[in-house]
Amino acid sequence: MDHYRVYGNPIEQSKSPTIHQAFAKQTQQEICYEKELVQLQQFSEVVSQFIKQGGKGANVTAPFKEQAYKLCDHLSERAQLSGAVNTLSFNNGAIFGDNTDGVGLVQDLLSNQVVLRNSRILLLGAGGAAKGVVSSLLAQKPDLLIIANRTQAKAQFIVDQYPEENIQSSLYNEVAKYHFDLIINATSAGLTGDSLPIPNQAITTNTVCYDMVYGKQLTPFLVHSKALGAKKVIDGLGMLVSQAAESFAIWRGIKPSTQEIMKQLRAELQ
The missing domain is CATH 3.40.50.720 (NAD(P)-binding Rossmann-like Domain)
Incomplete structure (x- = not known):
C-alpha cells in the first residue's frame, strides 16, 4: 500500500486525510494518508525520513510551503512561479514539487x-x-x-x-x-x-x-x-477539496470528483 502524508503546524484541524481516503475509495485506489505535526525546525528531516520509509508523496500546509520549495530537485512551472510548494512526489530518490493551490x-x-x-x-x-x-x-x-x-x-x-x-x-x-x-x-x-x-x-x-x-x-x-x-x-x-483532487491526480494519475466529499465536509462542519 502506498503511503502519503500532510505536514503542517498546526495540523490537527486538517481534513486532508478524510478527503484523500474518500478520493481513494471513489477511484478504487489503495492508499494510506495521514496527517503529521512537524516542529518548525524539523521539516526537511521529517520529509527525508518519510522518503527512507518508502513514502510516495506529501501535501504541505502552513508554514512549510516555502521550505518545501527549497527541498525539491525538480519543480513544476507553477511551483517555480509561486516560490511555494504544496505537493511533493518522491520518485527514485528525487523530490518533485508542484503547487495545486x-x-x-x-x-x-x-x-x-x-x-x-x-x-x-x-x-x-x-x-x-x-x-x-x-x-x-x-x-x-x-x-x-x-x-x-x-x-x-x-x-x-x-x-x-x-x-x-x-x-x-x-x-x-x-x-x-x-x-x-x-x-x-x-x-x-x-x-x-x-x-x-x-x-x-x-x-x-x-x-x-x-x-x-x-x-x-x-x-x-x-x-x-x-x-x-x-x-x-x-x-x-472548496479550494481545499479542489487542490486535493489535483494533488491526487498528480500522484495516482486519475482525477477524482469533488462534489460528494464537499457535501460530506460541509455537513460535518455544520
Missing part, C-alpha cells in the same frame, strides 16, 4: 459562478498562500490583480515575477482608491481572528469576498464583509 482556488471560484475574466481582483497577503495562486489567477485574464500587504516590498517582489501582466502591489490602507469585483484573503487573519487592516470602503455591494480559510462559522473577514454588504462571501473549503 491556484488551480484549486480558480476551480472553486468558477464553480461558485464568480467571473474572473476582465475582473478586478484584490489579493490580501504576500506569503506562501498568496504566491501559490497568482499565476492561476492571471491565467484567467483579469483586468487587474493587486497584491496588498503590510510591507509593500514583499508584495512588489511577487509582482516583479510577472512583468507582462496587469498586476500591481499596494499597502493595505491604500486599496480603497480602487474598485474590486473580488477580494481574496490569503493571510492567516482568518485563523487567528484578527481583522484585516483594509478600509471598509474597499468592500461594496458589488464585491465577492473569498477567504482561503474555512471553519464551522464564517471567518472574521467574511463576517465583516457580509456586514458591509458584500455581494457574496465564500470560504476556502
